[in-house]
Amino acid sequence: MATIGLRAFEMFASRLSCRPPRIHAFTLRSLTTGTTATPPPLNSRFVPPASLETMDEVELEGDQVDFDVSSRPHRPRPENRRPVPPSPAFYTARSLYYDTLVQLQAALSLSRRALRVQHLLPLPPFALRALPPAQPAWANKAEMSLILQAPLTARMYKRVVTLLKELEQCERIARIADSTELEDAITDITKGFESKKGIQARDTRIRAREAKEKGPLDKYGRSYTVGRRKTSTARVWMIEVQKPKDDASVPAANTKSILSSSSATTPPPPTSTVLINSVPISDYFPLPADREHVVRPLKLAGLLGAFNIFALVRGGGTSGQSGAIALAVAKGCVAHVPEVEPILKKAKLLRRDPRMVERKKTGLAKARKRYTWVKR
Amino acid sequence: MLPLSSCCRHATRSLLAFSDSNAACVGLPALNTQVRNYAKARPGVVKPSSHGFSKAQKKGKGGELEDTDQAAATKRKRYTAFLPMPVAQLTHPLFETDQRNSQLQLQSFHPEILTEAVISQALAFPQNDKDPSRIFGLPRNLLVEYRILSKPCSVIRGVTIDVINRLDLASQEGSTNHRLVIAGSPGCGKSVLLLQALQYCYMRDWIVLYFPRAISLVNSTTSYAYDPRTQTYAQPVFAYQTLQRLLTVNGPRLEQLRTQAGVEVERRGTVPAGASLADLVKVGTKEQVLAPTVLTAVLSELGKQTAFPVLLAIDDFQAIYCKTKYRDPHYSRIQPYHLSMPRLLLEYASGLKQFARGAVVGALSGTDTTFKLPLELAEVLSLPPTSPSGPYAKRVPELQSYAKGLSRVSVPDALAVSEATELFDVWTRDRAIPAAPNDELFLAKYSESGGNARDFIWKGLLSTLTL
Numbered sequence: 001m002a003t004i005g006l007r008a009f010e011m012f013a014s015r016l017s018c019r020p021p022r023i024h025a026f027t028l029r030s031l032t033t034g035t036t037a038t039p040p041p042l043n044s045r046f047v048p049p050a051s052l053e054t055m056d057e058v059e060l061e062g063d064q065v066d067f068d069v070s071s072r073p074h075r076p077r078p079e080n081r082r083p084v085p086p087s088p089a090f091y092t093a094r095s096l097y098y099d100t101l102v103q104l105q106a107a108l109s110l111s112r113r114a115l116r117v118q119h120l121l122p123l124p125p126f127a128l129r130a131l132p133p134a135q136p137a138w139a140n141k142a143e144m145s146l147i148l149q150a151p152l153t154a155r156m157y158k159r160v161v162t163l164l165k166e167l168e169q170c171e172r173i174a175r176i177a178d179s180t181e182l183e184d185a186i187t188d189i190t191k192g193f194e195s196k197k198g199i200q201a202r203d204t205r206i207r208a209r210e211a212k213e214k215g216p217l218d219k220y221g222r223s224y225t226v227g228r229r230k231t232s233t234a235r236v237w238m239i240e241v242q243k244p245k246d247d248a249s250v251p252a253a254n255t256k257s258i259l260s261s262s263s264a265t266t267p268p269p270p271t272s273t274v275l276i277n278s279v280p281i282s283d284y285f286p287l288p289a290d291r292e293h294v295v296r297p298l299k300l301a302g303l304l305g306a307f308n309i310f311a312l313v314r315g316g317g318t319s320g321q322s323g324a325i326a327l328a329v330a331k332g333c334v335a336h337v338p339e340v341e342p343i344l345k346k347a348k349l350l351r352r353d354p355r356m357v358e359r360k361k362t363g364l365a366k367a368r369k370r371y372t373w374v375k376r
Numbered sequence: 377m378l379p380l381s382s383c384c385r386h387a388t389r390s391l392l393a394f395s396d397s398n399a400a401c402v403g404l405p406a407l408n409t410q411v412r413n414y415a416k417a418r419p420g421v422v423k424p425s426s427h428g429f430s431k432a433q434k435k436g437k438g439g440e441l442e443d444t445d446q447a448a449a450t451k452r453k454r455y456t457a458f459l460p461m462p463v464a465q466l467t468h469p470l471f472e473t474d475q476r477n478s479q480l481q482l483q484s485f486h487p488e489i490l491t492e493a494v495i496s497q498a499l500a501f502p503q504n505d506k507d508p509s510r511i512f513g514l515p516r517n518l519l520v521e522y523r524i525l526s527k528p529c530s531v532i533r534g535v536t537i538d539v540i541n542r543l544d545l546a547s548q549e550g551s552t553n554h555r556l557v558i559a560g561s562p563g564c565g566k567s568v569l570l571l572q573a574l575q576y577c578y579m580r581d582w583i584v585l586y587f588p589r590a591i592s593l594v595n596s597t598t599s600y601a602y603d604p605r606t607q608t609y610a611q612p613v614f615a616y617q618t619l620q621r622l623l624t625v626n627g628p629r630l631e632q633l634r635t636q637a638g639v640e641v642e643r644r645g646t647v648p649a650g651a652s653l654a655d656l657v658k659v660g661t662k663e664q665v666l667a668p669t670v671l672t673a674v675l676s677e678l679g680k681q682t683a684f685p686v687l688l689a690i691d692d693f694q695a696i697y698c699k700t701k702y703r704d705p706h707y708s709r710i711q712p713y714h715l716s717m718p719r720l721l722l723e724y725a726s727g728l729k730q731f732a733r734g735a736v737v738g739a740l741s742g743t744d745t746t747f748k749l750p751l752e753l754a755e756v757l758s759l760p761p762t763s764p765s766g767p768y769a770k771r772v773p774e775l776q777s778y779a780k781g782l783s784r785v786s787v788p789d790a791l792a793v794s795e796a797t798e799l800f801d802v803w804t805r806d807r808a809i810p811a812a813p814n815d816e817l818f819l820a821k822y823s824e825s826g827g828n829a830r831d832f833i834w835k836g837l838l839s840t841l842t843l
Contacts, residue, residue: 268793269815272823282826288839291824304819 046088094150097160104163107189111170111182120177121170131172137202138164139195147193164193216335223335227328229353232316236328238307238336241270270305272298276313276325290322297330297349301340307332327352458520472807480806482529485572487579490532490540496794498802500529501575508578511624512586515567515691517743517830526806530568531798535787539573539737542785546735547582547685552727552781554735557693557757560787562742563830567691569787570739577687582734583626583678585618590692591744593717594700600715603668605642609702610716615667618717619660619674629684630654636680639673641666653677668716675720679731686734688724693738695747696721697775713774726778738782752776757784790827799832809837817842 085091089098115121123131139147141157148160167186174183216223222239244267274281274294285291298304309329313321330349334341344350358367365371466473482500483489489499501509509528513519522528539556546554558566578584592598593614603610623630633653638646644666647656653674660670678686690696696718702710712718723729725736740749752771754761756779763769791799797818804813811817821836 268797269819271793271819271827274823274826280826281824282828282831282835286835288824288835291835292820292840292842295820295824298823299816299820302816304816304823 048082050082097148097150097156100148101159108163108166111167111186114182115170115173118179120173131176134168135202135206136168137194137198139193139198143195164190223332225328225331225335227324227331229323229327230316230320230356232313232320232324234311234313234321234324234328236309236311236325236332238309238332241306241308243270272305272308274309276311285318285322290318293322293326294329297326297333297344300347301333301343303333303337307336323353457516458523460523476807480526485575487576490576492537494532495534495537496531496798498529498531498798500527506625508574508584508586508625509571511621513588515588518567524808529802530572531795533795536569536572539569539785540576543573543577543735547733551731551734551736555725555727555782556735556737556785557782558739558785558787559757559759561789563828564787564789565829566739566787570689570691570737573737574687574689582685582687583629584687584689585622586689588691590690591695591747594695594698594712596701600702608714608716608719609710610668612664612667614717615671616661616664619657619667619671623654623657627654630657633681633683635677641669672720679729682732686731688736690721690738692741694740694749694753697750697753697779698747722778727781750775752779756780756782791829796822796827796832803833803837811840811843
């Protein structure tokens with residue numbers, strides 16, 4: 001639906017069951033009449049300047065404005081009269097835009113009046129804060145230009161959107177107050193300014209907010225984090241190690257070891273299993289340095305043996321992949337145990353290393369290496 | 377004798393030195409073996425300087441450099457494995473030498489205590505003159521580990537108890553039904569398990585024969601000669617050494633046994649029936665040329681007798697199933713069953729020859745990539761093949777027949793946490809770890825290695841730079 005038109009506006013007003021205000025029509029007195037600068041009569045009809053001379057005095061006065069254009073008595077027009085422009089804003093070359101602005105403002109004032117009648121306006125600040133959040137799906141500037149059939153600047157677009165936002169707030173108040181007629185009436189007006197893209201964007205925002213609200217862990221208690229280093233990307237799932245419930249597995253060995261207590265009835269400590277691309281870490285990373293990289297966040301956070309790690313990594317080389325996995329593991333630790341965030345932040349493990357391979361430049365052999373300097 | 381390869385020359389030189397020293401300790405006179413074109417380096421003898429062009433003369437330094445060269449040549453000994461400084465030389469108080477010896481107190485490895493209760497405990501191997509791991513030798517990585525630690529020890533695992541139970545069964549039965557191959561991922565503890573089995577059997581009064589590095593049989597480091605009587609290539613030096621070691625370790629038991637039939641020895645007549653097996657072995661140690669025949673005869677006599685069970689333990693078991701590095705006169709590689717020593721081991725491993733009481737235990741090893749697990753062995757043991765497999769891959773039928781009937785003993789890939797704890801304890805109490813021994817270090821290294829024993833110690837505890 002492109003425009004609201006006067007008909008829709010009349011229907012809107014009738015639904016509100018209140019007397020609509022008079023539309024202010026601007027009249028321009030011709031300079032030839034020579035009258036003093038009196039305020040224009042309220043009920044005057046717009047007459048283009050060039051037609052003033054040809055119009056009768058009788059016609060100018062005694063005009064009754066009627067909303068319904070079709071029910072107005074049509075006077076027989078002389079043939080030499082200029083055609084009447086359809087809209088007061090015709091000569092702005094953006095008539096639909098300005099008409100829309102006017103109509104939106106009128107609709108806004110009508111809906112505010114309706115809300116005031118129902119004592120829903122002005123709302124106290126706590127009630128305003130308690131309103132559900134706005135979830136707009138307005139068309140963007142390009143699409144709005146198509147709707148309003150005029151090239152829009154940013155300021156023009158903002159004016160329209162501001163009015164729409166105000167109307168949408170009235171709609172929300174009406175919805176909360178179960179004033180369905182007013183809510184539907186406002187929706188009828190505002191839905192013409194929504195676009196498919198805007199609806200899609202709104203759905204995405206809603207989903208992202210829901211995902212953020214429900215927490216970083218999924219229904220199985222796994223965290224899913226992503227880490228990147230150079231050109232490697234790692235996706236890491238971390239899940240808590242299941243503690244053994246049976247007490248029958250008690251080791252019979254009685255050793256005086258540094259790690260076990262003297263009673264020797266303590267069960268062995270839980271250990272973390274790390275799988276990378278479905279391969280144990282000892283097979284995937286033969287270098288001890290890479291293995292230490294991956295395990296370091298757990299070590300600093302004191303979470304060794306608390307989580308099992310499954311990683312899918314792609315791209316880059318060995319140390320890039322190990323750095324990517326380390327970042328994702330650090331983020332996963334924070335997702336499970338937010339208290340360790342300051343520790344890992346201090347250790348700079350939560351920072352994505354921004355260093356990338358520098359590009360080769362023209363006139364240089366490599367990124368920084370210059371060709372041999374020749375004196376002559 | 378065929379012309380010797382350069383590696384044979386080096387090997388023979390080192391073997392000569394070893395044989396002389398060993399002969400000295402056994403009490404036999406030193407032998408002059410057939411050696412060509414080189415003289416033995418004897419300590420204290422100064423070689424005459426070569427006339428003609430030599431580096432020293434070119435440099436014009438005269439006699440000084442020559443003397444130092446001679447001294448260096450005589451003193452130069454090649455160590456193939458790491459040898460640490462003796463503890464007595466660490467006199468600085470920083471080394472805390474006086475506190476080192478009392479740190480590692482371990483129970484002794486004794487067959488009586490080997491039950492389920494001892495799992496995840498470290499037991500020290502006894503050290504004496506006739507210890508089989510000392511006489512027969514050890515695989516290189518275990519040798520280095522035991523040189524770093526103050527005493528050789530190992531952790532008893534569940535699979536150790538399984539193997540020991542199996543050996544207890546085998547002590548009453550023939551070796552045909554007890555041919556085991558220990559398999560597992562690299563670094564999981566196959567060689568250590570074999571060593572534990574060896575020590576157990578030795579303490580249980582078995583006759584043990586251990587080949588710690590079977591690769592040295594097939595990688596052309598020992599001399600070989602074609603024997604037209606057996607139509608195989610004999611390896612006299614290795615056979616001679618094997619007989620010497622067998623006698624050293626199992627001397628008292630061999631003296632109790634008697635040959636059941638006469639043994640014909642080429643060019644020396646017949647050893648009569650009823651002679652002591654120790655005397656038969658000594659016949660072979662007197663002359664190297666007779667050693668292969670005598671070794672075959674000794675093993676067949678051991679196979680007939682029922683007084684003592686016999687254990688044949690072979691590390692790098694897959695090497696005796698691979699094509700050897702020896703070359704025949706046509707320069708093609710010789711198959712293992714055409715060489716005397718690998719053939720002997722293959723016959724006992726395949727069950728063609730058997731011990732009346734005893735077992736054959738082998739341990740696979742992936743360290744040397746020139747002798748990888750062959751397809752025939754992988755298929756019999758249901759292991760993932762390392763070489764191209766499928767219906768179009770070539771399989772040697774003789775090796776397939778030699779591999780029939782082998783049963784696999786799988787070692788778990790990861791140490792249990794309690795076993796890893798004990799291992800960590802041993803290395804910590806021996807003060808071999810540079811880092812602070814706390815639970816954080818243990819858990820971190822255990823997670824990084826995934827429980828793999830070699831990675832846990834070598835790439836984890838010993839390679840870490842964290843303090």
